[in-house]
Amino acid sequence: MPGGRLTQQERQQIAVGLADGLAYAEIARRLDRPTSTITREVMRNGGPTGYRADLAHHATQRRTRRRTQTAARGTRAAQQPYGRDAEAVQEFQETLTTVIMTSGLPKMTARVLSCLYTADTSLTASELAEQLQVSPASISKAVTLLAGLDLIRRESDGRRDRYVVDNDLWYQSMIRSIRDNDRFSEAARQGVAVLGRGTPAATRLENAARFLDFVSESLNRAVEQARDVLYTKPETPPAAEREPAPDRG
Structure with missing residues (x-):
C-alpha cells in the first residue's frame, strides 16, 4: 500500500471514479489506498458532487504550507500537553x-x-x-x-x-435514532391502511415497520445497559506515560 500524500494523478482518478458513480471503497481499492483516505479527501474538498482534482490539489498544497509556517512559529506545539505531536x-x-x-x-x-x-x-x-x-x-x-x-x-x-x-453524546445520538425509527414505523402503519393491506406497497411498509420496531427495541435495551460505559474512568497510566509534574524547585 503506497504511503504519503495523494498525488495529483490519484486525485484525478478519484474525480473520474466519482463521476462514474463508484463508491469510496471501490475507488480506494483501485488506488490501493485506505477507504478513509478517499473519504477524507472528498469530504474535505467539496464532497462527492463538488470535488475537483486540481482545486483539491492546490488546496492541499496551501494547507501544507500553512502548517509548515505554523510549526515554524511553534504556536501549536506549545499548546499540546502530554508530549503530543x-x-x-x-x-x-x-x-x-x-x-x-x-x-x-x-x-x-x-x-x-x-x-x-x-x-x-x-x-x-x-x-x-x-x-x-x-x-x-x-x-x-x-x-x-x-x-x-x-x-x-x-x-x-x-x-x-x-x-x-457531553459524556452522553453517543447515548443521546442513539436515543434520537430510536425516536426517528419509531416515527417512521408509525407513519408506515398509517400507509398500510391507506394503500391496502396485502398490496406490494403496503407490504413493503409493513415489513419496514416491523423491522424498525425490532431494531429499536433491541437498541433501546442495549444503550440503557451500556450507558455506564460512557462514564468509566480509565486506569491510571504507568508513571512513564504521565505528564511530568512541574518543577517546584
Missing part, C-alpha cells in the same frame, strides 16, 4: 471532522465538535475561535447548533460560558 493531533482533528461531517453536520460545526472532543478541558468561545482560526460569529452559530442537539454542554465559570463534549 502537534501535527499528528491536527491531522487527527481533520480526520475526525470528516467523519463527523458524514453524519450530516456542517463543516464548521463538525470542526468545533472535533476540537472539543480532542480537548482535555472545556473551552470558551474565544479559545475555540483562536484554535480554529475563525470568527467568533462562526463559533457562536456552531455551539448553538451543537447544544441544541445535546452534543455539547454549556458551563459557566462565573464570568463566561465554557463548552465541553
Whole structure:
C-alpha cells in the first residue's frame, strides 16, 4: 500500500471514479489506498458532487504550507500537553471532522465538535475561535447548533460560558435514532391502511415497520445497559506515560 500524500494523478482518478458513480471503497481499492483516505479527501474538498482534482490539489498544497509556517512559529506545539505531536493531533482533528461531517453536520460545526472532543478541558468561545482560526460569529452559530442537539454542554465559570463534549453524546445520538425509527414505523402503519393491506406497497411498509420496531427495541435495551460505559474512568497510566509534574524547585 503506497504511503504519503495523494498525488495529483490519484486525485484525478478519484474525480473520474466519482463521476462514474463508484463508491469510496471501490475507488480506494483501485488506488490501493485506505477507504478513509478517499473519504477524507472528498469530504474535505467539496464532497462527492463538488470535488475537483486540481482545486483539491492546490488546496492541499496551501494547507501544507500553512502548517509548515505554523510549526515554524511553534504556536501549536506549545499548546499540546502530554508530549503530543502537534501535527499528528491536527491531522487527527481533520480526520475526525470528516467523519463527523458524514453524519450530516456542517463543516464548521463538525470542526468545533472535533476540537472539543480532542480537548482535555472545556473551552470558551474565544479559545475555540483562536484554535480554529475563525470568527467568533462562526463559533457562536456552531455551539448553538451543537447544544441544541445535546452534543455539547454549556458551563459557566462565573464570568463566561465554557463548552465541553457531553459524556452522553453517543447515548443521546442513539436515543434520537430510536425516536426517528419509531416515527417512521408509525407513519408506515398509517400507509398500510391507506394503500391496502396485502398490496406490494403496503407490504413493503409493513415489513419496514416491523423491522424498525425490532431494531429499536433491541437498541433501546442495549444503550440503557451500556450507558455506564460512557462514564468509566480509565486506569491510571504507568508513571512513564504521565505528564511530568512541574518543577517546584
